[in-house]
Amino acid sequence: MADVMVEVDGSRIWSTSEGSGTPVVLCNGGPGCSDYLAPISAMLSSSCHAIRFENRGCGKSDPAAQYSIETCLADLEAIRNHYRLDRWIVGGHSFGADLALFYALRYPQHTLGFICIAGGRIHNDREWHRVYREKRDQGLEPLIPEASPVNMDVNKQVNQSWKEYVQRPTLLLELSKLEIPGLFVYGTEDIRPGWPIAQVANLIPNARMRWVKGADHYIWLTHAAELRECLFDFVKELA
Numbered sequence: 001m002a003d004v005m006v007e008v009d010g011s012r013i014w015s016t017s018e019g020s021g022t023p024v025v026l027c028n029g030g031p032g033c034s035d036y037l038a039p040i041s042a043m044l045s046s047s048c049h050a051i052r053f054e055n056r057g058c059g060k061s062d063p064a065a066q067y068s069i070e071t072c073l074a075d076l077e078a079i080r081n082h083y084r085l086d087r088w089i090v091g092g093h094s095f096g097a098d099l100a101l102f103y104a105l106r107y108p109q110h111t112l113g114f115i116c117i118a119g120g121r122i123h124n125d126r127e128w129h130r131v132y133r134e135k136r137d138q139g140l141e142p143l144i145p146e147a148s149p150v151n152m153d154v155n156k157q158v159n160q161s162w163k164e165y166v167q168r169p170t171l172l173l174e175l176s177k178l179e180i181p182g183l184f185v186y187g188t189e190d191i192r193p194g195w196p197i198a199q200v201a202n203l204i205p206n207a208r209m210r211w212v213k214g215a216d217h218y219i220w221l222t223h224a225a226e227l228r229e230c231l232f233d234f235v236k237e238l239a
Contacts, residue, residue, distance in 0.1 A: 006053075008078035009071070014060035015053040015079055019045030022112070022239045023085050025076065026052050029094030029119070031067075031162075032155035034059030034148035037093060039220045040117070043228045048235060051088075053079050057154040067154045068161035069102060076103050080110060089238060091115030094217065097184075098122075098162065101200070104180050113181040113238045115231065116197070118217050120184050122166045122175070123196040135191035144218055175203050182207035183234040185227060187215030 005012040014035075024044055026037040034054055041050040054061040055075050064071065076099070080088060089112050092100035097119025104114040121128075135141065165171075184201040186194045188211055201209040210230045215223040 004082065006078050006082045008056070008074055009064065011056040011062040011064045013053055013056060013062075013075050013078060015051060015082070017049060017051045017083070018042075019048050019050050021048045022235055023049040023051065023083065023088035024115075024235070025079060025088055025090055026050065027072075027076070027090070027092030027096030027099045028054065028058070029092070029096050030058070030150060030155060031055070031072070031095050031158035032058060032151040032153075034146050036144055036146055037096075039224070040091075040093070040227075040231075043220070043224070043231060044235070047232070047239075048089075049083075051079065051083060055154070057151045059148045063151075067157040069099075069158065069165045070161070072099050072158065073103055073106055077107065086110065087112040089113045089115060089235065091117065092119065093117045094119045095158075095162075101182075102165065104182070105174055105178060108178070108180055111180050113183070113234065115234065116182065116184045117227070118186060118190055118192070118219060119197070120200055121196045122171060122200055124163050124166055125196065128193050128196060132192050141191050141217055142221065144221070172203065175200060176205070178204050179206055181234075181238060183230065184209045185212060185219065185230050186210075187212050187217065187219050187223070189214055189216045192217065 003016045044050040056064045090100040097116035100114045104111045219227045
């Protein structure tokens with residue numbers, strides 16, 4: 001495993017990789033979170049070149065003057081160029097899954113496939129937020145340790161940018177024409193309602209939805225074997 005700092009727009013982005021084979025990059029949730037996807041990387045590294053990174057302003061990466069969906073996509077492209085990859089699988093968890101989907105829309109020529117774990121949402125729905133907040137406040141979701149605290153400036157700015165991004169008039173049309181293979185994996189016990197994910201999965205021609213019974217937002221903590229099977233089946237088809 002090798003750690004590197006990748007320069008983009010005057011900031012240095014932390015990245016690491018392990019394994020060899022089909023390249024897969026993993027995007028963290030948040031936005032504003034440091035890297036916590038080492039368990040997913042370990043699952044994939046036996047047959048994939050698994051790459052992790054932290055967006056600017058997060059964890060070991062440098063801060064920047066501003067943060068947005070555009071800066072997140074630029075960070076991803078800088079990572080791809082650093083590793084000299086023509087095409088890769090772009091995956092992510094929670095908000096990172098949204099980012100993986102947006103990357104596939106922006107750079108289809110560089111995307112072999114995309115994986116959305118517990119995310120991939122394009123709806124800014126009041127009812128969705130109400131259900132999520134109520135269950136969160138009831139303490140129904142376990143927390144995972146993070147190496148660094150959430151950068152709330154990144155969280156606030158990128159969330160606002162996300163809201164603007166999903167209001168684009170052509171977004172649904174773009175999704176309906178996205179021919180890249182996609183995998184959506186969601187836990188039936190996730191406190192975030194899964195219907196927005198299922199709608200997106202059914203809209204994209206070559207996407208599929210896999211439900212993991214009994215799993216919550218952090219699927220690998222309790223259902224690692226099921227998640228591993230979903231990921232390996234998908235990667236094997238693409239490879």
